[in-house]
Amino acid sequence: MKALLNNSLLPMMRTQTVAGSQRRELILLSLFLVLIWGVTAMLSPRFLSIDNLTDILVQAAPLGFVVLGQMLVIVVRGLDLSVASIMATAAVLSIGANDSTISIVLLALAVGAIVGGVNGYLVAYRGVTPFLATLATMIVLQGIRFAYTKGAPGGSLPETFRWMATGSIGGIPVSLIVLAVVAVGIYWLLMRTKFGYQLRLFGDNPQSAYMTGAPVRKIQVIVFVLSGVLAALAGLFLVGYVGIVDNWTGQGYELDSIAAAVIGGAALRGGKGSVAGVLLATLILVSLFNIVVILGLSVEFQLVIKGLLIVLAAAVYLSKSRD
């Protein structure tokens, strides 16, 4: 009993020290963002215009949704490689099936929830490694999507989506309002509810979460469902932003979202993740793309910088967590 108590108290105490290191991480990330924005502004005055900065934020919104879901999955020691495939499949199926905005949204979110549920079931109840479970659903979804569209997606995109992704209410972009609401919701869920506590406890130490009676399997399933739903939402926003429904919508988002989550302070060994951190990291990744374009560098440079950033960030966090 004593050991049990110790086990369950340990992560709580660790949370306290984690809070301190997370504050430092947030400061570091903000400084880095200010640094790259500052350097770019000096080289090209065009960069700091309101229009351009708004554009960066709006571009970052779809990745932001995916990253929030990915972060939750990483906190429970998982990994979701199927998010990009969910984005495209949810958008293609729901827009191909009907024209009404509400039913498109509901259908897309349902697709995300079902796929997330399958991922969660395979991981929690069948004991499949998250990497493989989500890799398999990624490939299956790809097949379903192409078989459904026969290679060329149909259906017309209602104007509402264009407005959702690029429009604004009182000067504030709609997509950012939705992202802020979702981010606050996820923060509340993760940090202020019993579910969130059990979720972090499971990521920190599955054994002790199990012993304290947390419904560990349900937690995993719910987290994967959330990730799927957020990916589907991101798919709709991205389709609205681009203006075209494409079979490869969101390609590359699976690895980008993992990179952003890790740069933002989520640890792949589980138990650690911060909403503000991963959103800042998302903004950094999307800014890099914008900066490369504004400075007239070739797009390949973006890849080199992004890769260096991923490795550097991971190395920095690691040496700090050893202190």
Add this chain to the structure above:
Amino acid sequence: MINTNQQSSSAWLGNLARAVRFETMHWVIIGLIFAVFALGSFGSERFATLTNIFNVQDQLVALAIIALAQTLVILSGGIDLSFAGLLGLLCVFFAGFNAQDGETLALAFAATLALGAFLGAINGAITAFIGVHPFIVTLGTSTILTGLALLHSSQPGGSVALFFEDVAYARLGGVPYGFIFVVLLYIFTAFMLWRSNFGIRLYAIGNNEAAAKVSGVPVKQTKVLVYMLSGLLASLAAIYMVGRFGVGDPRAGVGFDLRSITPVIVGGTLLAGGFGGVLGTALAVILLSLLANALNLMNVSSFYQWIIEGVIIICAVSVLVGRSKK
């Protein structure tokens, strides 16, 4: 689910014996290969011809080499996602020599092998000495290398001596040279895993890194070595690809990061490391290549092929999970 690592730390010698022995999983794959054969012969009269079988042997060479590299890395408890960028860079690098005579070709060979080994060693060093998760390290380096490959040449370019292309297309009594080379490579690697200190250490680290360290295994050096080998094998695959295509394509590696993992897992090697071997990977590469070929000849669109591939991964893993629970 809670306690996934059920193998005791001292069991790695037993695992070693199992690595070269026939497992239930291997029989399952062989059974599936026969099933695909039946399906293919039934669905297309062109399938069960010698010409077609030799073609399949040609098609699986690059995947087989990369899957072999991935097997070694996964056995050590790591993962290598850098092939997407690495193969592209090595292809444009090798083709960039424009080797037309034997001397330049030898130089290009040596330089490409050295570059592959060097880049692999960087992956290994960051993983082993700084302690960053290999997933993140290799994801990062893959992104960097993709960028470098595209900066080197944005379009497929370069060339290689015609006589080298002839070698890549040559056949010995119908069997492609490339396939013979792959078979020898697999046999050599199996012996290395079975007999050498390096092989034993690889299993020990994959099974239980802490225990391996305590028993005196040079964990960090072995890790660097395995990623170096992975880079070296990627060089061989890249050289072969340039030989086949005649040019270096900076996008030659696209998709190989995840595609290289499928045969390893279907072949029964555990993603957690320390268990499995090259025999399973070899059988799985044959199975997946034959299946793709049969479905192609039966005019099944690649859309349905994806669905089938995903279902096969789920089934294979479920069988493995069922076994490890016993």
